[in-house]
Amino acid sequence: MALPRAAYLANLLQSFITKRSLRPGKAVHAQIFSAGLSADTFLSNRLIELYSHCEALSYATKVFHSIPHPNVFSWNAIISACSKADDLEFAHQLFDQMPDKNVVSWNTMISALARGGLERKALDFYYMMIEEGLLPTNFTFASVLSACRNLMALEDGRQCHGLAVKVGLDENLFVENALLGMYTKCGSVSDAFEIFDGMARPNEVSFTAMMGGLVQSGSAEEAARLFGKMHRNGIPIDPVAISSILGACARAEDEESALLNQNSRLYGILVGRSIQALSIKYGFESGSHVGNSLIDLYAKHGDMNEAEGVFNSLPGVNVVSWNILIAGYGQRGDSKKAINMLKLMQQSGFEPDEVTYISLLAACVKSGDIAAAREMFDKIASPNVTSWNAILSGYCQEESYQKAIELFRKMQFQNVQPDRTTLAVILSSCSGIVFPEFGKQVHAASIRAMLHNDMFVASGLVDMYSKCGHIKEARQVFDRMPERDVVNWNSMISGFALHSFNREAFTFFKQMRENGMSPTEFSYASVITSCARLSSLPQGRQIHAQIVKDGYDHNIYVGSALIDMYAKCGDVNVARQFFDSMPMKNIVSWNEMIHGYAQNGCGEKAVELFEYMLSTEEKPNSVTFIAVLTACSHSGMVDGCMKYLDSMGKEHGIKPMADHYTCVIDCLGRAGRLKEAEMIIDQMPCKDDPIVWEVLLSACAVHGNANLGKQAADQLFRLDPQNSSPYVLLANIYAALGQWNDASAVRALMSERRVVKDRGYSWMDNKSGVHAFMVDDLGIVDGKDSAFGAMKIGKKDEHCTAW
Structure with missing residues (x-):
């Protein structure tokens, strides 16, 4: 018996819907029109479905608008068509116009919003659906839990789970897998395990989701064991499961995974090799998904030869394959090799994408090639906040703080929202160039972004204000922090020490210990600096005892601070004993000891130690020469002073600066060799340094040289007209020589310029x-x-x- 015409055409449409055959479907549409069946709602609904599957939304819309009396299925079909075409705004409009909505209508919209990146709106629709009194289905829960997963909305996910239990869908495999995905992505692995252990028949999706959650939480070994259980239980293993477990093995070498030790990393590579053998057995190794996971495994473990071997064995590579290989070289900081891989990639006909340039950017930053990093950054069309952070960190690491700040301003103009890392890097840059004005603007930006109470950002604010001398503001930020770590305490203590608030540094050090914080080497170095500034030997000895007790006496930085403290307190013998006992020394340790001798008038010992240092592998720097030149000056070793000044450039490649010339002029001045001092000043490049002229003027005062003293004083009047010292010194020179009129003239000039002599104490x-x-x-x-x-x-x- 022949089918009715409408039923025959409906069957034809169904076959073309399944095959996504647009042209034959249009032919059927023409037959429907010629047969006068255009008003048939059922056939019109099938046509909307056909055009939706064939991605022809305009035809689907025309068909929908031609239906005289669309039913709920018609509305659902056109909304579904709009959703598949990513026209969510039109879908929303149609949804609002629906006279009657059923569960399918709501599910269609919730699913479309969740897939379209509007997860929060999907949750809003879900809650409205519940208020309408409609019971969600397994499809509803799957979409809503997916939205919760992407939003990391654990509490919403828990509420959804509760309702699934209430309506009896919590044991539906579709819902169970969605719950697994939500809990693992939100970091609640214990809840995920509870779901997984209660599942009657977990499938490959369940195992893969659980393994992915374990990988994300850093439990690579647990993920590997779960894969073994999956294999033993006869659960079908597919490329997705293989890739997931390979990801767990790669994670075992991830530097950011602090939970993993060296044994875990070794375990990761051994299991990874076993999984590679299993993938070969199942014939998965040639697939790009598994192949890329293998490249990533070896790249993350630093075995780039093996990674390239897998890469070269793949029958077909893609951009992802190249990106993983480039990122592997980037992880090692081998920017040259990473850039060479980029050239090979382009020669092979592959166009780099944003991920490629981000990987190259990270490689260049890690290797310290900031110029190449900037070149890669500029090639990214729309850099995200991670890319901005990478290049900003690079500039900060090489101490190009001004460039970092300028680039941050550009970031603001491009409306890229900074995160906690961005703000911390820029605050560090403000500290580096002592730029509190911009630091305050960053502080305001952190308040607008609600990040000012973040411990990472707040620590940067405390450090910035402290280093810039705004101790009051630093203290205010510190006091408002909801919780503090040792870094915050150290920032405040070092800030106090740096700006000579030594009592406050001691008070904070004591409070830090009372709050249960264990001091670090930075805490001790700062508080020892305060002891040195106060020349407080008893307190210094007490801190030294605590340092020994906590095991920091062999730390180079703490040790250098102790040498400086003992030397400044006049106990240079103890300083030398400690110096000799240090198992490791750096240039700072040597400099402190040489300078300690110089400060205490032991010039010969300072020179002797300096000469001994030259026989070791340690190379002197500019600070070393300041110390040894000071020693020569204080001990009257003029010839030695001149010899060391001459050797700086000739033997050590160090260009003398104003501080070095100051030491030499002081040495010549003490010896009364003012003519030579004048010649040195004429030759030196830094003639606008007031300290140089002050030292010369002091020497003229000692030796009664009015003519040269007048020249030095005139330079100081020009450079620092409100400084009272040159007026007083020049007047004293004239008075000592009996030139009372000249002395009175200087005092009159001082009065005329309203210069007030500082009181001594x-x-x-x-x-x-x-x-x-x-x-x-x-x-x-x-x-x-x-x-x-x-x-x-x-x-x-x-x-x-x-x-």
Whole structure:
């Protein structure tokens, strides 16, 4: 018996829908039209489905609008067509116009929104659906749980799980797998295990999801064991499962996975090789998905020869394959090899994508080739925040702080939202060039982004304000932090020490220990610096005892700080004993010891130690020469001073700077060889350094050289007109020579320019604390009859701010 015409045409449409055959489908559409069946709602619905499957949304829309009385299936069909075509706005409009909505209508919209990246809106639709009194299906839960997974919305996922239990769908395999995916992605592996262990018949999707969650949480060994169980239980193994477990083995070498030790890494590569053998057995090794996972495994374990071997064995590679190989060389910091791979990639006819350039960018930054990194960065059409962070970090690492700040400004203009890493890097750059004004702007940006309370960002703010001398602001940020780590405490202590708030540094060090924080080498180095600044030997010895107790006495930086402290406190013999006991020394340790001898008038010992250093593998730097030139100056070794100045450039390739010339001029000045000092000044490139002229002027005052003293004073009047020292020194020179008119003229000039002589003070440390003694307002400036008033350091007094 022949089928009715409508049923025959419907069957034809079904076959063309299955085959996605647009042209024959259009022919059937023409037959429907010629047979006068265009008003048939059922056939029209099938036509919408045909055009939807063939990605012809415009035809589907025309058919829908031609239906005289569309039913709920018609509405669902056109909404589904719009969703498949990614026209979510039109789908939403049609959904709002629907006279009657059923569960399928809601499921279609929720699924489309979740797939289209509008996960939050998908959740809103889900909650509206519940309010409408409709019961969700397994398809509803799958879409909603997918949205929760992508949003990392664990609490919403838990609520969805609860409703699935309530409606009896929690044991549906489709829902169970969606729950596994949600819990693993949200980091709740324990919940995922509970679901997995309760599953009656877990399939390959279940095992793969669980393995992926374990990999993400850093449990590579657990993932490998689960794969073994999957294999033993006879669960079909597909390329996705193989790739997942290979990812777990690769993760075992991931530097960011702090949970993994060396044994885990060895385990990872051994299991990876076993999985490679299994993939060969099943014939999966030639597939790009498994092949790329193998390349990634070997690349992450640093075996680039093996990685290239797999790469070359693949019958067909793709851009992903090239990117993994380039990223492998980038991980090793081999930027040259990574760039060569880029050239080979292009010669092979593959066009690099954004991932390629991001991998190259990371390679160049890691190898320190920031110029090449910037070139790669500029090739990224729309760099994301990770790419910005990489190049900004590169500039910061090479101390190109100004370039980092300029690039950050460009990032702002391109409306890329900074994250915690971005802000921390830029705050570090502001610290590096002491740029508190911009640091305050970054602080404001962190508040707008709600990141100012993030420990990483707050630590950067404390460090920036501390290093820039804004101690009050640093303290305010520190006090507002909801939680603090040792880095935050160290930033405050080093800030106090750096700006001579030595009492506060001690107080914070004590509070840090009382708060259960164990000091690090940075804590000890800072607080020892404060002891040195206060010349407080008793406190320094106490801290030294704690350092020994905590095992930091062999740390180079702490050791160098201890040498400096003992030397500044005058106990140079103990400083040398500690120096000799250090198992490892760097140039800072040598410099501190040489400078310690110089400070304490032991010039010959300083020179002897310097000569001994030259016989070792340690190379002197510019600071070393400042120390040895100072030693020569303080001990009257003029010829040695001149010899070392001459050797700087000739033997060591170090260009003398203003500080070196200052030491030499001081040495010549002390010896009364002012003519030679004048010749040195004429030859040196840095003539606008006021310290050089101050040293020369002091020497002229000692030796009564009015002519040269006048030249030095005139330079200082030009460079620093409000500094009282040159006026007083020049006036004293004239007075000592009996040139009273000239002395009066200098004092008149000082009065005319409103220059005020700074009052001097002395201080002492006893059992009751540190006391400072300052010249009283009634004291005679010339120093014949001065009354001294005592004040205790630590009180809130304008004279105590430096303390």
